[in-house]
Amino acid sequence: MKDQNEILLENEKAFKSLFEHATISILVTDENGDINLVNPNAEKLFGYTRDELAGKPIELLIPEPLRDIHRHHRQHYFNAPKARPMGLGKDLFARDKNGRTFPVEISLGYYKLGTKNMAVAFITDVSERKKAETILRASEETTRLIMNSALDAIICIDTEGCITVWNPQAEKIFGWTEAEIKGSRLSDTIIPEQYRALHEAGLKRYLTTREHNVINKLIEITALNRQGKEFPIELTIIPMRQKDTDFFCAFIRDITEKREAEVRQKEYAEDLKQKNIELEQFAYVASHDLQEPLRTVSGFVELLKRHYKDQSDENVTKYINYITDASDRMRRLVQDLLDYSRLGRERILEPIDCNHVVQQVLNDLTMAVQESGAVVHIDRLPVIAGYATEMKQLFQNLISNSIKFRKPGQPAVISISAMPAEEYWKFKITDNGIGIEDKYWERIFIIFQRLHTKNEYEGTGIGLAHCKKIAELHNGKIWVDSTPGEGSTFYFTIRKRNTDPWRA
Amino acid sequence: MKQKLMCILFIDDDEPTNFLNQLLVEEMGCAHHVQVVTSGREALEYLTGTGSFDNGKQHPRPDLIFLDINMPGMDGWEFLQHYQKLPPNQKANIVMVMLTTSLNPDDELAAQENVEISGFENKPLQPEVIQKIISRFFPESC
Structure with a gap:
């Protein structure tokens, strides 16, 4: 049997060890708020040695602005001391030797030493936890903002098919508020009759076999709104897992207008x-x-x-x-x-060597060329993908126009060239003819529009209308640039195809 | 008809049309002089006494102009733009009547909006149309 002293000694040893090794900071004060005991963890937390703190008022460890309040609370406490967690629902702060203020959690105990009441404060630095909470709150806020502002309805269901998440856009699209619909089954609400069995079966199958055919992809289907009206939606279902719990998140867009x-x-x-x-x-x-x-x-x-x-x-x-x-x-x-x-009625796209085409046209126009003494310069032209008959007609009309509208008494000089651009070939046919006033630059391409009377120049006014239609058949354009009395330059473009070679 | 018009001017690029119109007016005997030109440019030259009409002769100012819309080069509308800028003494007394085969209703609307144009008639020109125009705009000649 141990004697009383022995027991006391052992207890004291045990409590001392507890006090010394506790991972919580412990401070003991008397009724005046003066510090009596400080454990090593508290020394570490506040940066003071126990000698520095001994006999000092506890307010030393409280941030300046809070000291008066604390003093008041402390006096109040000693009127009816009891063990309790402190600052429930309130944020408490402490201050260390360097003046750093940090959030703490404190629980209070007391004991009597003779006639004096002693208070024991157990203090935990919660800076890290608060920081983590702030981050978590921010992240929750971000999530909430995303959910609220998403143009998609975002709906989550659990493995039973019950709705757990229902964002504002879902309220807007479907007509139920979050409060009304949370907990309801998806197949009792927005899923149209004809898809309900499929939905249930698909859900069950995924949960047992992980097989799926609608998950993780964009599908178009219909849904029901609160009024029971069926409307088209675009839907993506993403399976998710949080703390060993499966759930499914659906992103839904109303595509009625689309x-x-x-x-x-x-x-x-x-x-x-x-x-x-x-x-x-x-x-x-x-x-x-x-x-x-x-x-x-x-x-x-x-x-x-x-x-x-x-x-x-x-x-x-x-x-x-x-x-x-x-x-x-x-x-x-x-x-x-x-x-x-x-024009272009039965057209087949084929490779056309424009050098050949122009040569052919000049052969056909031999008489006109010779009679008028026309000189034709031809640059190297590309091989294009086009419609053979139409391309020949295009060149023929432009070249014969240049000969026809030459200046009286002056042989026509005609230059033909082509330039590659990113998406098209740009052809250029320049002459030294009578030219065209700029107010007629568009009208000349309209069918049967002419600039000269029949007595001046023959023709019906179809040639350039043909050229325009042909350029457009090749996804191109045609236009003119001209100085009256000096000559005209006709440009036209022909859409390039990947297969076009540039013949050297 | 008490009094003949001094001059009627036809502006049309189509020669047979001009021939027929001239014949019609001559047969009706409603004008002393019928002038035919085949383009807007030539019409302006006639009115201003320039170009081929700058020959020292006096050319009677037309009381009435019949203008074709669809002509090569300067069409009826473009002619009107130039005509509007002429000094009043070269514009004559005139009533400008668009005479056209145009089936485009936009042309008739545009003609109604143009202050220089007093009428819009379809080809071919009929004697009743000329009669109608004269009694409306030249009552003293009826």
């Missing part, structure tokens, strides 16, 4: 396609059918001519000539219209 726009666009494209076909057909049929009565007119005028060729009345001859000229012109116009509408 769908409607798509439908409208499709209808518009279809409409346009139809209109184009009709237009082509119209020009073709109209010009074709116009030929018929025209042939009749021409035929009978010929007959009249033969019958009245000895007729002395010169008016008759004049009238007949007017009719002949007019019907000839009409035939040419109609033929031009027909050609124009047929």
Whole structure:
């Protein structure tokens, strides 16, 4: 049996060891708030030695602005001391020897030493924890902001298919508030009847086998809103795992408007396609059918001519000539219209060596070139992907225009070249002809628009309209730059294809 | 018809059309002089006595102008832009009537908005149309 002293000694030893080795800081003060005992951990925390603290008021370890309040609280405490955690719901702060203020958590105990009440404070530095809490709060705030401002509805469900997260956009799209719908089953709310069984089965299958076919990808499906209206959505489901718990997060976008726009666009494209076909057909049929009565007119005028060729009345001859000229012109116009509408009708894209094409055109124009004494300079031209007949016509029209609209008494000098650009070939045909006033630079490309009377220059005014249509068939453009009296430069572009070689 | 118009000017690039119009006016006997030009440029030369009309002769100022819209080079609209800038004594008494085969309703609208244009008629020109124009704008000649 141990005697009383022995027990006391052992207890004292035990408590001393506890006091000395505790990983919590311990301070003991008397009723006046003067420090009596300081454990090593408290020395470390506050930066003072126990000798420096002994007999000093506890307020030494309190930040200046809080000292009066603390003194007041302390006096109040000693009126009815009891063990309690301190500062519940309040942030407490301490101050070390260097003046650093830091957040602490304190619990208080007391004991009587003779008649005196002694207070024991157990102090923990919670700086790190507070910091971690601040970071966590900030991160939660960020998450909340993202959730609130997301244009997607963000909905999470647990493994039972019950809704756990429902952001404001989800409220907006579906009509239920978060409070109303949290805990409800997805398949009782936003999933349309016809998909409910699939949803349930898919969920079960994923949880047991991890097999899936709708997860982690963008799918288009429909959903129900609060009014029971079904509407199209874009949906991505991401499976997630937090602390061994599976859940699923869905990002949902209402695509009603997008769908409607798509439908409208499709209808518009279809409409346009139809209109184009009709237009082509119209020009073709109209010009074709116009030929018929025209042939009749021409035929009978010929007959009249033969019958009245000895007729002395010169008016008759004049009238007949007017009719002949007019019907000839009409035939040419109609033929031009027909050609124009047929242009690029049955087109096959093929490699075209523009050097060959231009050579061919010049061969065809030999007579005109020789008669006018025209000089043609041709640079190296590319091989392009194009429509053979149309390309030939394009060059032919431009070259023959340059010859036709040469300055009187001066041979035409024509230069043909091409430049590669990023997306297209740019061709350039320059002449030294009569030129074109800038106010007509656009009008000349309109069908049957002419700048000269029939007596000055022959033609119906179709050539450049053809050129424009041909350039456009090749996804290109055509335009002119000119100085009246000095000459014109026609440019046109042809879309490049990856396969175009640049022939050296 | 009490009194003949002094002069009617036709501006049209189509020769047979001019021929027919001239014949019509002559047969109606409603003008002392019928002038035909085949372009806007030539019409301006006639009105200002320049170019091919700068020959020392006096050319009667037209009471009435019939103007074609669709002509090569300077079309009817462009002619009007130049015409508007002429001094009043070269513009004549005139009533400008657009005479056209244009089927484009925009042309008729544009003609209504142009202060120089008093009428818009379709080709071919008929005697009743000339009669109508004269009785409306030149009542003393009726």
